[in-house]
Amino acid sequence: MGSRGAEPLERLTRWAAQNDLIRALVLESSRAVDQAPIDALSDYDVTLIVPELRPFFEDDTWLSVLGAPLVIFGDPLPAGDAESAIRMVFYEDHTKVDYILCTVQMARQIAADARLPDFLDWGYRALLDKDGVTSGWPAPTRTAFIPRPPTEREYQALVEEFWWESTYVVKNLWRDELLFAKYNLDSVMRHELLTRLLEWRVEVDQGWSWKPGVAGRGLKQQLPPDIWAKLEATWRGGTIAAAWDELYALVALFRRVAREVGDATGYHYPERLDERITAYHQSVQRMPH
Numbered sequence: 001m002g003s004r005g006a007e008p009l010e011r012l013t014r015w016a017a018q019n020d021l022i023r024a025l026v027l028e029s030s031r032a033v034d035q036a037p038i039d040a041l042s043d044y045d046v047t048l049i050v051p052e053l054r055p056f057f058e059d060d061t062w063l064s065v066l067g068a069p070l071v072i073f074g075d076p077l078p079a080g081d082a083e084s085a086i087r088m089v090f091y092e093d094h095t096k097v098d099y100i101l102c103t104v105q106m107a108r109q110i111a112a113d114a115r116l117p118d119f120l121d122w123g124y125r126a127l128l129d130k131d132g133v134t135s136g137w138p139a140p141t142r143t144a145f146i147p148r149p150p151t152e153r154e155y156q157a158l159v160e161e162f163w164w165e166s167t168y169v170v171k172n173l174w175r176d177e178l179l180f181a182k183y184n185l186d187s188v189m190r191h192e193l194l195t196r197l198l199e200w201r202v203e204v205d206q207g208w209s210w211k212p213g214v215a216g217r218g219l220k221q222q223l224p225p226d227i228w229a230k231l232e233a234t235w236r237g238g239t240i241a242a243a244w245d246e247l248y249a250l251v252a253l254f255r256r257v258a259r260e261v262g263d264a265t266g267y268h269y270p271e272r273l274d275e276r277i278t279a280y281h282q283s284v285q286r287m288p289h
Contacts, residue, residue: 008044008066008095008097009027009031009044009046009127011065011066012025012044012046012065012066012097012127013025013127013128015065016048016127016128017128017130019062021050021051021055021056022048022049022050022128023049023050023051023104023107023129023130023131023133024047024048024049024107024126024128024129024130024131024133024134025046025047025048025049025126025127025128025129026046026047026049026120026124026125026126026127026134027044027045027046027124027125027126027127028045028046028047028100028119028120028122028123028124028125029043029045029119029122029123030042030045030122030123031044031045032045032122032123032124032125033122033123036123043096043097043098044095044096044097044098045097045098045100045119046097046098046099046100046127047099047100047101047102047119047120047124048099048100048101048102049102049103049104049107049133049134050101050102050103050104051103051104052103053078053082053083053084053085053101053103054077054078056087056101057076057077057078057085058077060072063087063089063099066089066091066093066095066097067091067092067093067095068091068092069089069090069091069092070090070091070092071089071090072087072088072089072090073087073088073089074086074087074088074099075087083102083103083105083106084100084101084102084103084106085100085101086098086099086100086101087099087101100119104131104133107133107134107137108133110136110137111133111134111135111136111137112136114136114138115138116137116138116140116141116144118144118145120137120140121140121141121142121143121144121145122140122142122144122145122211123140123142124137124140142211145211145212146208146209146210146211147199147200147203147208147212148208149200149203149208149265150200150265152265152267155261155262155265155267156267156270158193158196158197159258159269159270159273160270160273161193162189162193162194162197162254162258163273163274163277165184165188165189165193166184166189166247166251166277166281167277167280168180168181168184169181169184169185169189169243169247170247170280170281170284170285171284172184173240173243173244173247173284173285174284174285174287174289176240176289178238178239178240178243181240181243182243185243185246185247185250189250189254190234190250191215191216193254194231194250194253194254194257195215195216195219197254197257197258197261198216198219198223198227198231198257199212199216199219200261201223201227201257201260201261202219202222202223204260204261204264204265205222205224206222210222227253227256227257230249230252230253230256231253233249234246234249234250234253236249244285247281248281251278251281255269255274
C-alpha cells in the first residue's frame with residue numbers, strides 16, 4: 001500500500017477481510033491519488049461495499065475498528081431502499097475516517113453504467129474485493145469537481161448578489177448589529193460569493209482544469225500573490241469601524257477580480273451598479289444614528 005498512511009489502511013483491510021458483511025473496501029479521494037497533496041492531518045476516505053446498510057447503523061460497534069471514537073457524525077439510519085450513506089469518525093488518536101457505505105447493488109450498477117459517482121471520480125483504489133464487484137468500474141476522469149466557465153447570466157447573478165448582500169452589511173453596521181453584519185460580510189460575501197469568484201479567477205489562468213478545494217482550500221497556492229495579499233488584508237478587527245474598513249477592502253478586491261474574470265470571459269462588469277451601490281454605502285456611513 002506504500003507509505004501514504006499505510007498503517008490505518010492495513011488495519012481496515014484486515015478487519016474487512018474477516019467481516020463477512022463487507023464485500024469490498026475501496027480507498028478514494030486524495031490518498032488514492034499518488035501525486036495528490038496530503039499531510040499528517042489528511043482524512044482517510046473509504047467506501048465499504050456491503051449487502052445492506054441497516055446492520056451498520058443499528059450497531060455502531062464496528063466504528064471502533066481503529067480505536068475509540070471521540071466524535072461520530074453522519075447520516076441517520078437510512079430509510080427504505082437507500083443505497084449509500086456516510087459515517088464520519090474522529091478517533092482518540094486523532095485519525096479521521098470518512099466511511100461511505102455503499103450497497104453491492106449500487107457497486108454493480110456503477111459497473112453496468114460505466115460511470116463513477118462524483119465521490120469516486122477524483123480517484124479510487126480497491127484495497128479488498130471479495131466478489132470482484134469493482135472490477136468493472138471505469139477509470140476516474142478526475143473532472144467531476146472541476147468548474148466549467150460560468151454563463152453570462154451566472155456571472156452577472158454572482159456580481160449582483162454580491163452588491164445586493166453589501167446593502168445588508170451597511171444597514172446592520174449603521175444599526176450597530178455587528179454580528180448580523182459580519183454574517184453578511186463573512187459568510188455570504190466572502191466565503192460564498194468572493195470565494196467562487198476567486199476560483200473562477202484561478203480557472204481563467206489554468207484553462208478550467210483545476211479542482212477547487214472545500215471552502216477555498218488551496219486558493220493561496222493558486223492565486224496570483226498580490227490578489228492573495230489583498231484577500232488577507234480584508235480581515236480586520238471585531239469592531240464596527242473595522243467592519244466598515246473590511247467591507248471597503250472586500251469590495252475593492254471583488255471589483256478587481258470580477259473585472260478580470262469578465263474581461264477573460266467576454267462578459268460586461270456592471271460599472272453603473274458598482275458606482276450606485278458604493279455611493280449608497282458611503283451615504284449610510286455618513287448618516288447620524
